[in-house]
Amino acid sequence: xxxxxxxxxxxxxxxxxxxxxxxxxxxxxxxxxxxxxxxxxxxxxxxxxxxxxxxxxxxxxxxxxxxxxxxxxxxxxxxxxxxxxxxxxxxxxxxxxxxxxxxxxxxxxxxxxxxxxxxxxxxxxxxxxxxxxxxxxxxxxxxxxxxxxxxxxxxxxxxxxxxxxxxxxxxxxxxxxxxxxxxxxxxxxxxxxxxxxx
Amino acid sequence: xxxxxxxxxxxxxxxxxxxxxxxxxxxxxxxxxxxxxxxxxxxxxxxxxxxxxxxxxxxxxxxxxxxxxxxxxxxxxxxxxxxxxxxxxxxxxxxxxxxxxxxxxxxxxxxxxxxxxxxxxxxxxxxxxxxxxxxxxxxxxxxxxxxxxxxxxxxxxxxxxxxxxxxxxxxxxxxxxxxxxxxxxxxxxxxxxxxxxxxxxxxxxxxxxxxxxxxxxxxxxxxxxxxxxxxxxxxxxxxxxxxxxxxxxxxxxxxxxxxxxxxxxxxxxxxxxxxxxxxxxxxxxxxxxxxxxxxxxxxxxxxxxxxxxxxxxxxxxxxxxxxxxxxxxxxxxxxxxxxxxxxxxxxxxxxxxxxxxxxxxxxxxxxxxxxxx
Amino acid sequence: xxxxxxxxxxxxxxxxxxxxxxxxxxxxxxxxxxxxxxxxxxxxxxxxxxxxxxxxxxxxxxxxxxxxxxxxxxxxxxxxxxxxxxxxxxxxxxxxxxxxxxxxxxxxxxxxxxxxxxxxxxxxxxxxxxxxxxxxxxxxxxxxxxxxxxxxxxxxxxxxxxxxxxxxxxxxxxxxxxxxxxxxxxxxxxxxxxxxxxxxxxxxxxxxxx
Numbered sequence: 178x179x180x181x182x183x184x185x186x187x188x189x190x191x192x193x194x195x196x197x198x199x200x201x202x203x204x205x206x207x208x209x210x211x212x213x214x215x216x217x218x219x220x221x222x223x224x225x226x227x228x229x230x231x232x233x234x235x236x237x238x239x240x241x242x243x244x245x246x247x248x249x250x251x252x253x254x255x256x257x258x259x260x261x262x263x264x265x266x267x268x269x270x271x272x273x274x275x276x277x278x279x280x281x282x283x284x285x286x287x288x289x290x291x292x293x294x295x296x297x298x299x300x301x302x303x304x305x306x307x308x309x310x311x312x313x314x315x316x317x318x319x320x321x322x323x324x325x326x327x328x329x330x331x332x333x334x335x336x337x338x339x340x341x342x343x344x345x346x347x348x349x350x351x352x353x354x355x356x357x358x359x360x361x362x363x364x365x366x367x368x369x370x371x372x373x374x375x
Numbered sequence: 376x377x378x379x380x381x382x383x384x385x386x387x388x389x390x391x392x393x394x395x396x397x398x399x400x401x402x403x404x405x406x407x408x409x410x411x412x413x414x415x416x417x418x419x420x421x422x423x424x425x426x427x428x429x430x431x432x433x434x435x436x437x438x439x440x441x442x443x444x445x446x447x448x449x450x451x452x453x454x455x456x457x458x459x460x461x462x463x464x465x466x467x468x469x470x471x472x473x474x475x476x477x478x479x480x481x482x483x484x485x486x487x488x489x490x491x492x493x494x495x496x497x498x499x500x501x502x503x504x505x506x507x508x509x510x511x512x513x514x515x516x517x518x519x520x521x522x523x524x525x526x527x528x529x530x531x532x533x534x535x536x537x538x539x540x541x542x543x544x545x546x547x548x549x550x551x552x553x554x555x556x557x558x559x560x561x562x563x564x565x566x567x568x569x570x571x572x573x574x575x576x577x578x579x580x581x582x583x584x585x586x587x588x589x590x591x592x593x594x595x596x597x598x599x600x601x602x603x604x605x606x607x608x609x610x611x612x613x614x615x616x617x618x619x620x621x622x623x624x625x626x627x628x629x630x631x632x633x634x635x636x637x638x639x640x641x642x643x644x645x646x647x648x649x650x651x652x653x654x655x656x657x658x659x660x661x662x663x664x665x666x667x668x669x670x671x672x673x674x675x676x677x678x679x680x681x682x683x684x685x686x687x688x689x690x691x692x693x694x695x696x697x698x699x700x701x702x703x704x705x706x707x708x709x710x711x712x713x714x715x716x717x718x719x720x721x722x723x724x725x726x727x728x729x730x731x732x733x734x735x736x737x738x739x740x741x742x743x744x745x746x747x748x
Numbered sequence: 749x750x751x752x753x754x755x756x757x758x759x760x761x762x763x764x765x766x767x768x769x770x771x772x773x774x775x776x777x778x779x780x781x782x783x784x785x786x787x788x789x790x791x792x793x794x795x796x797x798x799x800x801x802x803x804x805x806x807x808x809x810x811x812x813x814x815x816x817x818x819x820x821x822x823x824x825x826x827x828x829x830x831x832x833x834x835x836x837x838x839x840x841x842x843x844x845x846x847x848x849x850x851x852x853x854x855x856x857x858x859x860x861x862x863x864x865x866x867x868x869x870x871x872x873x874x875x876x877x878x879x880x881x882x883x884x885x886x887x888x889x890x891x892x893x894x895x896x897x898x899x900x901x902x903x904x905x906x907x908x909x910x911x912x913x914x915x916x917x918x919x920x921x922x923x924x925x926x927x928x929x930x931x932x933x934x935x936x937x938x939x940x941x942x943x944x945x946x947x948x949x950x951x952x953x954x955x956x957x958x
Contacts (some may be wrong), residue, residue, distance in 0.1 A: 408851055452863075454861030456853035462855060463855075464873070464876035464877055464952075
């Protein structure tokens with residue numbers, strides 16, 4: 178039963194980060210390409226982050242009802258900031274000489290983006306995804322409050338029943354998950370950077 | 376005034392200062408010069424204890440500086456660095472007043488000193504005192520850097536390549552100003568540079584160092600007349616404005632960074648290389664490394680095929696010079712031709728370098744007005 | 749309108765309590781972080797080990813910390829304030845440390861060369877140059893803390909979280925909003941205030957450098 182709760186937690190995190198990338202990456206690119214949208218996009222994702230996680234989940238629950246869908250939508254909104262932000266910054270920071278060279282070789286804006294700028298910005302984007310993942314592992318403890326399960330349920334139960342063992346089990350599982358993904362993604366990023374600098 | 380006695384310093388296994396002993400008289404303008412890594416900066420920094428020697432003693436006015444509190448010591452020694460290091464969070468006035476403030480000068484006194492010093496370098500107190508360093512040009516910043524070092528009227532001022540990052544014009548203005556300041560204030564100045572012109576212009580005494588040792592310590596005239604080693608002669612020849620231009624050869628002006636390929640390289644690889652390096656022609660070598668000619672991007676386009684090897688295209692016969700040819704001849708050739716550069720060849724016909732038109736112009740400016748970097 | 753008649757007074761109470769938790773814990777966390785950051789920047793060799801360890805600690809969710817402290821300390825405001833202060837430490841600590849480490853060596857060398865003592869160098873050169881980074885850390889800490897303060901209600905200690913918890917339990921749309929909107933506004937207002945503070949205390953000479 179404990180394993181299944183860990184897996185449930187992992188499932189919530191995985192789905193959230195996945196959709197967050199699907200939504201956040203294009204938003205970051207949009208912010209990079211369009212000056213007007215840039216301010217709006219960056220402002221909205223920052224505002225989203227100022228709403229307390231629990232409140233955000235509660236609000237979404239009203240529309241979508243209690244359950245995993247609500248949790249995933251909430252976590253996606255919550256983890257947009259690092260992904261959008263890093264995508265935008267990563268693209269902005271691509272060496273202007275390289276951008277110029279792409280232009281000079283007659284690549285279209287779209288072509289430059291796909292074949293030069295996004296690949297070069299990718300380590301930065303990936304760092305955003307890493308931050309989102311680690312944060313989401315922690316924030317997902319609120320899932321249980323809106324019927325989404327996960328490790329938060331064990332911790333809440335532990336606090337309610339004053340059961341230290343349960344609290345520690347839940348916390349350790351969370352910490353290990355967070356550290357594991359953090360280190361794994363740092364390692365992957367190291368490989369990415371190494372490959373692209375060759 | 377300043378005396379080094381058998382000073383040694385090592386970093387790991389590398390000897391930086393090797394048994395260094397010398398004496399600097401009060402009011403002298405001493406320039407430390409030598410190739411990179413010769414220990415000149417280490418020598419300078421051990422005077423204000425930014426670096427501590429492993430062995431030996433340094434005396435200032437007869438006192439062993441290892442016995443003086445470094446903070447107190449430094450307040451009596453002005454210090455100017457190449458990166459300028461004006462504190463960006465402080466105004467010009469605050470920057471100049473740093474040491475006097477710590478020596479508990481009164482506010483009005485500090486203001487007076489600041490005004491006086493700024494007038495000496497023709498910067499008006501009213502216009503500049505309340506500005507921040509980021510609002511000043513590099514030359515103005517370094518003027519303030521020098522004033523900051525002088526503010527508490529220390530008897531000794533250390534300068535670590537203070538003008539190294541400035542453009543040539545600003546540099547020479549500041550050199551003139553420092554000479555004026557030295558004459559007026561009679562400070563003992565220890566100045567590090569790698570520019571022999573600067574050394575010859577400024578110094579009362581030049582200390583030429585190599586590998587942590589003093590090779591020669593002499594007045595500029597003496598050093599010009601009797602350089603003690605081939606390296607010193609080389610230093611003076613490179614930077615001396617009086618260098619005899621008829622001695623200069625193609626080798627003195629050529630760029631050794633160029634792109635050459637063997638004939639068997641594929642055309643595709645060659646175009647990639649050209650695109651990456653932003654160049655429009657490549658030097659072609661025969662298998663025995665001898666020069667075969669050049670291929671331009673236009674010739675490749677005309678050839679029309681991107682398959683095959685670069686050797687399939689007949690190379691253009693570019694003008695060449697021998698490496699020991701007089702530079703003037705190379706320039707004449709370059710001047711007379713439509714080619715963009717002269718290929719400089721070694722005696723065995725391998726490629727030594729190229730002389731481009733821009734390279735020629737900067738090289739000439741270098742020899743005329745010193746190191747343009 | 750009757751909704752506000754019912755909840756108006758409680759809302760003002762809740763905002764005050766929430767704000768009290770935020771300000772006191774951010775203040776405590778900030779002071780501790782600043783001191784720790786300065787100490788760590790003096791011993792970079794150890795900091796390279798200590799910082800990652802602290803970031804591991806940071807992965808413990810706030811809910812756990814409040815929960816465990818609650819078991820030991822009971823239902824008192826100190827429980828919330830201590831837990832939140834601990835979380836407020838990390839962003840400020842990290843930014844203080846990196847801000848100080850990023851001060852260019854030439855400024856430190858110049859300061860030494862001018863005969864500044866290590867303390868003077870720290871107070872007059874290094875810390876002023878690190879303020880932009882430190883304030884960014886303070887801003888992050890504050891926004892997080894507003895969000896985490898919702899947890900006070902979990903152990904019955906009021907704040908805006910009360911509305912949110914009751915709202916979720918009773919599926920009451922309006923109540924959740926009553927908690928969420930003021931909390932978000934509080935985070936936004938506080939971060940604007942900190943931006944104002946930044947304008948006030950970041951040394952003038954640094955601004956044009958950005």
